[in-house]
Amino acid sequence: MKKTLLTILKVVLHVVGFPLLLALVFILNLDVIKGGSMYGVAVFVCAIITVVMAVVYYLAYFLVRTKKSRSIRNQHIIVAIVAVCCLSGFWMLLDGFIPGPLENATSSTVRWEDLSDNWGARAEVQEKLLRDYVTINYNLGRLTAPNGETIEDYISQGPNGNAELHDLLSHDYHSIDSDGYSSYMGPSIDYAQSDRMTIPVLLHLFLDDRSDVQGANSAYAKKNNLPEVTLAVPYYDVYDYESGDKIETDVRIYHGAANGSARFFVTDQDLNIKDDYTSRKIAVISQFGGGWALVVKSAANQNEYEAVQCATFSEALSKAADEISGIEFYFVGGYKQASVNWHVLDMLGTSMEMNILSESLVNTDLLAMLNESGMGIISSALPAGVQYISDILELDLVPDAFALVADMVAEDEVLGSPIYISLDSKTGTLTLEPSNSHRGVLGYMEMAWLDSQGLLYIIVSLFSVRTLFYIYGPIMGLIAVLLGFVREKEQALQGADGTATNAPQKAKKSKKSQKSDEQEQPQADDKAVDADDLIAEDDAPQQSAGSDIVDFDF
Amino acid sequence: MHLNMKLKRKQTLLGILKTVAYFAGYPLMVLFVAIGSVPFYKEGAFGGTWYLGIVIALIPWLVSAILQIAFGTFTHNQYLKTLVVGVVSTVCMLGAAFALDLNGKNVMEDINQKYAATVTVDADGNTVVTPKQITVPTYRMGADGIDDVTWTMSSTAVSFETIDYLKGHYVSLTPGYASATDEFLGELHDFMRIYNVSLNGENKKTTEDGKHVTNTDMSLATIDPATGIPFNPNGVVSESYVYSVDFALNVLINYNEAVNKFAKHDPDMTVYVDPAAGETDAEYRARLAAMTPVEKLEAVYQYDLKRVINSDEYRAYQESAEYKAAYGDNGTAKKFMLTVDRVKELAPVLVRYLSFVLRHTQILESLGAEPLALYDSMLGLGALNDTLSQENYTIEDIHDWFTDVLVPSVGGLSADLASMLGGIADMITEDNLQALLSEYVYYYSPSVRTAFDFFGEAKEGDEYIGSYSMTTGVGEDSVTYTFSAEDMRAFAYARYYAKTNGAYIGSVLVGNNDDGLGKLLNADGNIGGVNMNSSGYPASFAYNLDQIYQLKADKEYVPALFPTLAARRYLYIFAGLVLLSIVLYYQFARRENEVIASIVVDQMKGGAK
Structure with a gap:
């Protein structure tokens, strides 16, 4: 009966150890895992690290027994030390060494303090960044939804699972990096980011000539042997409705709605007026929200423009003809790759x-x-x-x-x-x-985070176990000691059952191990001595009469 | 069995007492020293020194421990061990405390001699002691402090009340009584906050090898290993450097000392300051009379800088290859300055958009005007647009448009308007524009010597530009004051770091009291972190020279000395207790051994049974 109870106790102690810790890691990280599931193994770093520590713990648990002379109590003290080192010690080391390198590696954009107790918030930020980025670009029509994707589809697939999103993000980040951040050569950009944005700094950032390091001369373009780094930017072409001929390419549209005398005309890129469409019947069809948006302008009511969402371009065109009788022209808006510059407000994104x-x-x-x-x-x-x-x-x-x-x-x-x-x-x-929300690109720091989203999820996932490991460090230490007690009790029971069978084995043991065994079997009739045993050093050499007294110098 | 149990309990008790006795000695002392060092821990000012006290406190412990181990091996005579370890321990602790006292006294004497007074020898061979009005505390309060330290450093009366002393309260034990450490850190943090400087300085854009920083033009400045300050090839500190407290203190000292030195001179300011437009002679004289020493030096500096720029020496330098590479045609520095070329690049775009707005949008219509008539005939923007559309148009072309098109057309409305526009037209020259822009450029090429570096080199006739001399009194009472070109050079450098570069990095050390746009940019003479989000502190928060000397002196001795005082305090306090703990430890150890021996004897007897 007693033996069964001890076995049950042992099982319970094992279960509340690493298996429970692993379960807790999963439960606490559910949001992170869900938010970053598209990054695959990155979000499971928390579980992987827990399993690694569990393996180390169980290796220690069994390996300590290989030295036969080691008492059960000593074995479990070692296991307890290993457990505390794996959990608390591991994080004490990281806490000591991570903050500096982390700040350097992330150019002061992610700090230890942001993660240590706020890893959940960090994961939420990362998830929100992707959501913002996808939503903005879906609505701008930069994400074209070729297979009828919705915003949620893009988010759940993530850049790793969606080639279009991956390409867009990659282009956007490299554009704002090489033609933006990296093109700021001196310390001004550092001052702007560290609360030293003085007017001279701002003037430098706005006015300094960066043409030597932008476009095809950018570090990124040179490194990757690219002619230049480009971004998907909007363009408009004008078509004749009757013939379907393109009559103007890459025009700018200006419409002023001033005080009832609105004008609608297009110019070339140098502001020379190409045509005045103020009193013409036109429709503007542009990529929008995973499909096409139709904006109808009738000559009669110039101030009212209303966007109609259409799934396909041809649907938008036929709807335009329905809406405007005698439609003359239509404008088609899309995106083309072009090299663009970025200024300091774009970097900050605010x-x-x-x-x-x-x-x-x-x-x-x-x-x-x-x-x-x-x-x-x-x-x-x-x-x-x-x-x-x-x-x-x-x-x-x-x-x-x-x-x-x-x-x-x-x-x-x-x-x-x-x-x-x-x-x-x-x-x-x-x-x-700044231009960010118009161009569909977040601030530089946010884009850098998005671009290294997978890596950040690894770090977040790692930090997610920090507090749990600190809490579980002493718990695992105690569990190891308690397991030692249980094993001692079991051995005591075994000893009582089979003293005869054990006797020959004991005879073979060394003198030292005999002493250990004596300590392993507490004398039930003398509690004072039992308590002494707890204080005494297990392996301390026993004093004998007449022997040299050893001073225990600290 | 009963006896055995009693003995075992006794053994346990003695074991505990032995341990307690041991821990009540050195470990407790080191703990107290550690607690006494807490105010220094994590304080950047004590970054490399906060643990000094703890290290010093560990030395007697280490010596005693080695001795104890040695004795454990060679002898078992408890009395001998107690005596020798006790004596050595007491000598170590009191000796260390005495040594720290001696060190403290020496450090303070050195500091006093260095900062409390300047000793010079005048022309007649007399020693002239000029005290600075700062308080450098003596090491010990009392008569010996006055006699030994204060009296020798300055003949000016330093009364007993004014002598600060720090030994007793480097860290206060009296609740609520600010300690010398608190006061020092308070001063230091105030200075850092007001001037927005970093404790140890900060280098932006450091190269991977950590030996250089990158400037705006991608040139490298070399970091001086001793001070951590990056210097450009032209000898100026790089714009990538955020000032340290020490750097800022030195700049402020140089600036203020130059101003004080110049204050003894009384130049004819009518040479340096022109009358303002519409100012009567009386008003002009009154304005000059009201000028403060710093305003006078500033005016003289500006005047002399122009003389330097026109000097043969500087003009010769402008012909050098390094100068031309930076400021010549397509010079490297031009990319980071608001140049006339840049304005010429921007102007056509501005005019193109302005034309478009006026010609094709409803802005003028909304205002009830006839747009095209206004655009073409009155403002003549079409003509301007045509002018600026030409390749290689000149500022002269804009001037011509102003005088030929705009002034006759708009000026026709009123004579006043015509005269005003005519005045503006006269100012539109390339030189004027360059001068106007250069004021707000805040950029100097790091590889080219600055114009102000030529003070002490540039001459006008036989005289160095920027040197002044004045004699007051007659005969034997006459005193001659000199302000050399080197002094002007030191002022120019301090002024550059304090105002120009300080405004760029957001650590304005001396307020810029410019007029016009400069006033707006520099937050009306404020100091410190003047930037887009903050207007810094009003100039009234600026430290005066005495306060600056004070902080500089404090910074030189406090970080190294105070942590050792933590050890000194507890070495004295614990000397007796440690000795007692050693005696008791050996006593309990001896008793414990006796009890163990009895237990063994008892067990042997039991075994015999």
Whole structure:
């Protein structure tokens, strides 16, 4: 009965050891595993490392018995040390040595502190990055869904499982890397990233000539022997509806909706007007959201444009003919590969806000001010409905002008990448928005994370077991010691059952092991001595009368 | 069996007492020293020194331990062991404490002599002691401190009250009483925060071998192994370097010492400062009279820098190959400067878009104007667009458009407007534009000597540009003050690091009080981390020269000395306790051995039964 109980206890102790730890690792990592399942083995690093440690533990568990002279208690103290070293010790080493190299390897974008206790958040960030990237590009039409993929399909397949997504991500990252980040030569970009973005630094980042290291001269292009690194950018061609002939290639579309007198015309890339379509019946069909979007513009109602989602191009075209009777032209928008530049706001991927007008200024009554100062003649020239300065900011011409400024900034001679400006008419806050969401590319750091998503999942998965290992270190140590007790009890029972059979074996044992065995069998009738035994060193040489007294010097 | 049990319990008890006695000695002392060293741990200022106290405390322990092991092998005479180990231990501990006291006193004397006063010999051979108004604490409070240290360093009265002393409170035991360490770290952190500098400096864009940093133009600056500061081939510190506290302190000392030295001079400022437009003579004189020493030196510096640029020496250098490679046609530096060429590249794009906006969008229409008429006839942008579309157009062409097209057309509205536009037109020259742009460039080629490096070399006639001399008093009372071209050069370098490069890296050490655009860019004379997200600190937060000397002096002795004081404090405190622990340890060990011997005898008796 007692023997059965001991066996059950032993089984229980074994089960709550590494098997339970492995189960806990899986349970705690379920979200990470689900979020990064497309990265295959990367997300299972947590389980692999646990299994490796378990193997080391069980090897130690059985190998310690090979030295026959070693007492059970000593065997299990060794096993306990191995268990604590494998779990707590392993992480103490990593904690000591990882932080510096990790920061260097990730250019200060991922730090030990971000992962040690926040690995879950990191995994969520990674998952969200992919979701953002896929959603933006699906809606922009840069992901064309050739097999009818949905956003969820792209996310679940991941870059490793979807060639189109992989290609797009790879092109995007290498573009923003080689024509963006890597083209910043001096320390300015480092200062911008480390809260030292001074105005001189910003001017350097905006104005320095980087043409020597961009495009075909970029480090990436040279390394891979490429003519240049390209990005999928939008283009528009114009077709005659009747004949189906392409009548203009790669045009810019401008439509201003200012105060009821909208215009719609196309120019070449140098802003020379090719055609005025203001009073023509046209449709604009462009890649969008895994299919095509049809935007109808009728001559009668120039200000209202409504996007219609269509599955195929021909569906969009026939729908256009249905919507516009006597349709004359249609514009087709798609993506072509082109070399582009990036500026520092694109690197950061975030907008920059500046309070350039005070709130009291935007709420100033302009008409009253002009009339009081005897400049009524100017006020009469103002468009109808303008009274406050904020009214001027709300005129359609303001965003129209800003749209052109964005295009101007995007010219190669200026920054080569647009800055989208908006002005809040209520607060007077000027917002400078980078091109990222328009181009479908996240900030540089995010793109670098996405590009090395698999590697980051390995690190996240590794860190996910950190706290668990620290908790389980002492638990496994205790389990090892308890297993030793159970085995001692079992041996004691065995000894009581078969003293006779054991006797000859004992006779063969060395003097030292005999001493050990004496200690392994506690004397039930003398608890004081039993307690002494616990304190005493197992392998400490026994003192004998007349022998030299050994000083135990610390 | 009963006796055996009692003896075993006794053995256990003695074993425990022996252990306790041992741990109450050296281990406890080292623990206390370690706790006393906690304020230094993880403090960058004590990065390489925080453990010094612990190491020193371990030495007597190590010596005693070696002795104990040696004795364990050679002798079993407990009394001899107790006596010898006890004596050696006491000598080691008190000796180490005395040695630390001696070291502390010497360090403080050196620091006092170095920083508390400058000793010079005047023309008549008299020793002139110029005290600096800083407090360098004496090592020990009391009369000997005054006599031995303070009195010799300065003849100015240093009263007992003003003498700071640090031995007693490198780390305070009194709750709530700020220790010398707290005060030092507080000062250091304040300085770092206000000036936005790094404790030990920081190198951006370090090469893989760690020996160089990369500059904006991809040239390499060599890191000085001793200081960690990267120097460009032209001798200037690289723009990839974020200042260390020491670097910033030295720059501020050079800057302020130059200003103080120049303050003794009284040059005729009408030479250096022109009257402002519309300023009366009285106003002009009043403005000059109100100038502070730093404003005067700044004005003189700007004036002299122009003289240096026009000097034969600098002009000759401008003919050199290295200068032309950087600033000549297609020079390497031109890529990182806002040059006239860059503006000429941008202008056509700007005009192209402006034309497009005015010609083809509703902006002018919305304002109720007749767009094309305004565009072509009044603003003449079509003509400008045509001008700028030409290859190799010149700034002169823009000037011509201004005078020939815009001024007659728009200026026709009013005479004032015409005169204003005419004034603007006159300013549109390539030289003016270059001058305007260069003010906001913040870029110097790392391989070309800066113009201000020529102070001390550039001459006008026989005189070095930037040198000044002034005599006050008459006869025997007369004193001659000199401000050499070398002093001006030191000021120019300090000014460059403090203001120009400081504004670039976001560690402005001296506020830029420029006018116009400069004022906007430099947050109105603020210092420290002036950047897009922060406006730094107002100039009133700046440290004065005495505070800077103070921190520099503190930084030189505190990090090495204070951690040793942790050992000194507990070496004295524990000297007696350690001796006692040694005596008790051997006593308990001896008793334990006796008990073990009795147990063995008892067991043998039992066995005999």
